Amino acid sequence: MTEPECATYPAYLRRVKSGGTGMKDILVVSHCILNTASKVFQDESELEEEYILRDRLLELAVGKHVQLLQLPCPEFILYGSRRWGHVRDQFMHPHFRRASREMLRPVIDQIEEYSSYPDDYRLIGVVSVEGSPSCGMHLTCRADWRGEIEEKPGPPIMEEGPGVFMEILSEELTDRSIHVPVITMEDATGILEKL
Ligand code: SF4
Numbered sequence: 001m002t003e004p005e006c007a008t009y010p011a012y013l014r015r016v017k018s019g020g021t022g023m024k025d026i027l028v029v030s031h032c033i034l035n036t037a038s039k040v041f042q043d044e045s046e047l048e049e050e051y052i053l054r055d056r057l058l059e060l061a062v063g064k065h066v067q068l069l070q071l072p073c074p075e076f077i078l079y080g081s082r083r084w085g086h087v088r089d090q091f092m093h094p095h096f097r098r099a100s101r102e103m104l105r106p107v108i109d110q111i112e113e114y115s116s117y118p119d120d121y122r123l124i125g126v127v128s129v130e131g132s133p134s135c136g137m138h139l140t141c142r143a144d145w146r147g148e149i150e151e152k153p154g155p156p157i158m159e160e161g162p163g164v165f166m167e168i169l170s171e172e173l174t175d176r177s178i179h180v181p182v183i184t185m186e187d188a189t190g191i192l193e194k195l
């Protein structure tokens with residue numbers, strides 16, 4: 001049996017022991033962009049548009065040798081795979097916010113380290129999941145929900161503004177004077193297409 005031929009890794013991306021070559025592009029991504037298993041159980045046919053965009057983004061990242069740094073999924077960590085879908089208003093409590101800050105700390109430490117060496121690393125952005133109560137940046141879902149699940153008083157509304165997790169991430173970046181934009185999957189795809 002013949003060995004498969006290895007694709008050649010572009011020379012301009014190879015690390016060298018000294019000198020200025022080997023700049024790495026890095027995209028920080030919300031957890032479920034790499035791992036859709038973390039998402040809340042739902043009819044995923046409704047996510048078709050998001051999944052097409054996600055596939056395109058990942059194809060571009062791999063094709064253009066962009067490195068991916070994955071954020072944790074706060075909802076999976078705090079509420080597991082059997083959770084209900086929530087809205088931002090339900091996560092706006094001290095424990096969720098504190099836990100988000102704590103789970104973000106090691107990732108923000110890494111972002112800070114990369115951003116300290118702009119000749120070696122280019123941080124393209126942090127990619128949000130728009131509409132999420134946690135990881136949306138420009139759009140999040142809201143409702144005044146509480147009580148027994150069967151008494152849920154109606155569908156949530158989509159409102160401009162961040163989810164709780166992205167809000168805290170932005171605060172942490174600002175506190176450390178790290179200038180990395182939070183961008184949508186659409187924005188990220190557009191940027192990678194032009195690389
Ligand atoms: S909390 Fe964030 S990472 Fe987790 S499933 Fe929701 S949008 Fe994705």
